[in-house]
Amino acid sequence: DIQMTQSPSSLSASVGDRVTITCQASQDISNYLNWYQQKPGKAPKLLIFDASNLQTGVPSRFSGSGSGTDFTFTISSLQPEDIATYYCQQYDDLPPSFFFFGQGTRLELK
Amino acid sequence: QVQLQESGPGLVKPSETLSLTCSVSGGSIRTSSWSWIRQPPGKGLEWIGYLHYSGNTNYISSLKSRVTISVDTSSNQFSLKLSSVTAADTAVYYCARVSGGRKYFYYYMDVWGRGTTVTVSS
Numbered sequence: 001d002i003q004m005t006q007s008p009s010s011l012s013a014s015v016g017d018r019v020t021i022t023c024q025a026s027q028d029i030s031n032y033l034n035w036y037q038q039k040p041g042k043a044p045k046l047l048i049f050d051a052s053n054l055q056t057g058v059p060s061r062f063s064g065s066g067s068g069t070d071f072t073f074t075i076s077s078l079q080p081e082d083i084a085t086y087y088c089q090q091y092d093d094l095p096p097s098f099f100f101f102g103q104g105t106r107l108e109l110k
Numbered sequence: 111q112v113q114l115q116e117s118g119p120g121l122v123k124p125s126e127t128l129s130l131t132c133s134v135s136g137g138s139i140r141t142s143s144w145s146w147i148r149q150p151p152g153k154g155l156e157w158i159g160y161l162h163y164s165g166n167t168n169y170i171s172s173l174k175s176r177v178t179i180s181v182d183t184s185s186n187q188f189s190l191k192l193s194s195v196t197a198a199d200t201a202v203y204y205c206a207r208v209s210g211g212r213k214y215f216y217y218y219m220d221v222w223g224r225g226t227t228v229t230v231s232s
Binding site for chain 2: 001031032034036038042043044045046049050053055087089091094096097098100101102103104
C-alpha cells in the first residue's frame, strides 16, 4: 500500500497568519489528493480535490498545490472559524481501489 | 441536494456483527459511488471501503476478511456489515458519497452523513 505522511500533527497560529500543511506520498500518486476540514463533533468537509481544485462554496483563502509525491495545503490568512483538524486523503488509481487519510493536523489559535 | 443518514445499533457485543445502514435522500443511489469511513475516539479518519457505481467493491486490507458493503437500490440505501467485532471497532461511523469518475479524472467524498457512534462492549 502507498504510505502517506502528513505534517505537522499540530499547529498553533494567530488570526491573519499564513498556515501550511504538507502531505508526502511514498510513491507517485499524480494529483490523486484531497483535503478535508473536520470540526469537533462534525463530519469532515471537502475543501480541495484533485490536489488544487477548490470545492464549490469554499473560501478562496484555502488552496492546495503539488503533484506526484509532495503536496501542500495553505490557508492564506487564518480566520477564527478555521480552527479544526485537517486531513489529506490519497487514492491510488482511476478508479480507486484504495483510499487513505493522513494522520491529521490539529490547528489551534495562538 | 443529496443527504445521507446513518442508522443502526449504538451498542454491539464482542464477536458479533456490526450492521449499519446509510439512507440516501435527494438523489438516486444508482448514479454514484458510496463509502464507509470510521473514526475511533480521539483518533483520525480510517477509510473502510466503498462501492463503485460499476458495482465493484474495495475494502481496506486490514478489514477485508470481516467487512461487506452492499446496496439496496429499491430502498435507496447502502449498508456496512463488520463481523467478529472487538473493542478496537468502537468508533464513529460515517457514510459518504464518492463523486468523480466517468468523464472526470478524479474522485472525492463530497457528501457525508453526520456519523453514528458504535460501541463494542459486553
